[in-house]
Amino acid sequence: MSRPVGLVLGIESSCDEMAAAVVCDGREILASRVHGQADLHRPYGGVVPELASRDHTRAVCAVVEEALAEAGVTAEKIDAVAVTAGPGLVGSLLVGLSFGKALAYQLGRPVVGVHHLEGHLASAELVAPDLAPPYVGLVVSGGHTGLYQIAAEGSPVLLGETRDDAVGEAFDKVARLLGLPYPGGPSVSRAAERGDEAAVDLPRPLAGRAGFDFSYSGLKTAVALAVERRGSLSDADVADLAACFEAAAVAPLVERSRRAVADRGVRALAVVGGVAANQRLRREMVEAAEHDGFRVVFPPPALCTDNAAMIAAAGSRILARGGSHGLDLNSFSRVPVGAAPWARRAPG
Ligand code: KG4
Numbered sequence: 521m522s523r524p525v526g527l528v529l530g531i532e533s534s535c536d537e538m539a540a541a542v543v544c545d546g547r548e549i550l551a552s553r554v555h556g557q558a559d560l561h562r563p564y565g566g567v568v569p570e571l572a573s574r575d576h577t578r579a580v581c582a583v584v585e586e587a588l589a590e591a592g593v594t595a596e597k598i599d600a601v602a603v604t605a606g607p608g609l610v611g612s613l614l615v616g617l618s619f620g621k622a623l624a625y626q627l628g629r630p631v632v633g634v635h636h637l638e639g640h641l642a643s644a645e646l647v648a649p650d651l652a653p654p655y656v657g658l659v660v661s662g663g664h665t666g667l668y669q670i671a672a673e674g675s676p677v678l679l680g681e682t683r684d685d686a687v688g689e690a691f692d693k694v695a696r697l698l699g700l701p702y703p704g705g706p707s708v709s710r711a712a713e714r715g716d717e718a719a720v721d722l723p724r725p726l727a728g729r730a731g732f733d734f735s736y737s738g739l740k741t742a743v744a745l746a747v748e749r750r751g752s753l754s755d756a757d758v759a760d761l762a763a764c765f766e767a768a769a770v771a772p773l774v775e776r777s778r779r780a781v782a783d784r785g786v787r788a789l790a791v792v793g794g795v796a797a798n799q800r801l802r803r804e805m806v807e808a809a810e811h812d813g814f815r816v817v818f819p820p821p822a823l824c825t826d827n828a829a830m831i832a833a834a835g836s837r838i839l840a841r842g843g844s845h846g847l848d849l850n851s852f853s854r855v856p857v858g859a860a861p862w863a864r865r866a867p868g
Pocket residue numbers: 535660661662663664687688689691692703704705706709793794795796797798799824825826
């Protein structure tokens with residue numbers, strides 16, 4: 521980083537988590553607080569956007585205050601505010617964004633808008649300071665599944681992404697099909713531990729194809745058909761289907777990642793996003809990395825799922841290059857990495 525940025529308050533509210541964190545010089549996490557909404561959305565089996573944004577408005581002040589208290593600083597000591605500007609649920613994003621802009625204005629400090637996926641990617645270097653570009657980043661979350669080339673300069677470059685559902689979305693939909701509780705990823709994973717992964721033959725979409733794209737909708741449909749064929753599901757059926765799905769979902773992530781590392785001629789891979797908390801993915805990726813001789817970095821589970829420390833870290837990089845955004849900073853539901861409209865105002 522070219523100039524010290526000091527204490528950055530990060531705010532993340534792109535989906536169903538309201539998070540605030542304080543990070544020093546883009547490297548040291550002084551505080552990281554996350555207010556989740558799982559109980560609120562559980563009866564519906566998925567995130568209800570209107571409920572999410574209303575809960576964010578109730579939570580935002582307390583979560584920011586808790587983060588400042590945990591860091592042992594008052595708001596006046598904050599040097600800048602970094603806030604997720606997109607992609608995500610617009611109503612949810614707007615709560616964090618409006619709060620962040622108002623606080624920055626009141627304090628007379630700069631505000632920077634951060635791309636949510638660039639935040640996830642920044643989580644790897646936050647926990648592994650010796651991880652230096654070039655490397656490949658795999659983003660696996662509820663909304664995204666993609667492989668990126670990370671270089672020392674410029675935004676991450678997309679190598680391949682899902683053509684339909686994200687892998688986390690597939691975990692969430694399969695959980696619903698199997699009658700497992702929300703949030704789906706961890707509950708499918710827990711059920712899979714008791715299952716036989718050879719019980720059902722599930723498709724491996726795009727297996728053996730060139731390129732780095734993914735596809736998860738066919739796999740989800742295959743699970744739906746297997747459920748339909750059985751009529752009613754015993755506990756053993758649920759465990760078997762969960763295990764077969766998890767194995768089929770993880771395999772392409774490992775296969776494409778190791779091919780991307782070889783193709784790009786790099787020596788390291790960072791796996792980030794909510795699904796990076798998955799134990800099977802961690803195990804299989806570590807085995808592949810040991811076999812092929814590259815380094816793999818997984819943030820700890822609390823930094824894989826949505827959090828604000830990653831947003832503060834990514835925002836710190838923008839600030840270190842002399843960048844900041846105006847109070848006209850807006851939120852965007854869909855926006856590709858490297859093409860954020862708000863970033864045009866930031867030099868570097
Ligand atoms: O990154 P994240 O917190 O939010 C988004 O940006 O989407 O990712 C959430 C996703 C959800 O789909 C959730 O089911 C999944 O990550 N997830 C998991 C696990 N923990 C969370 N998927 C599989 N195994 C897990 N242990």
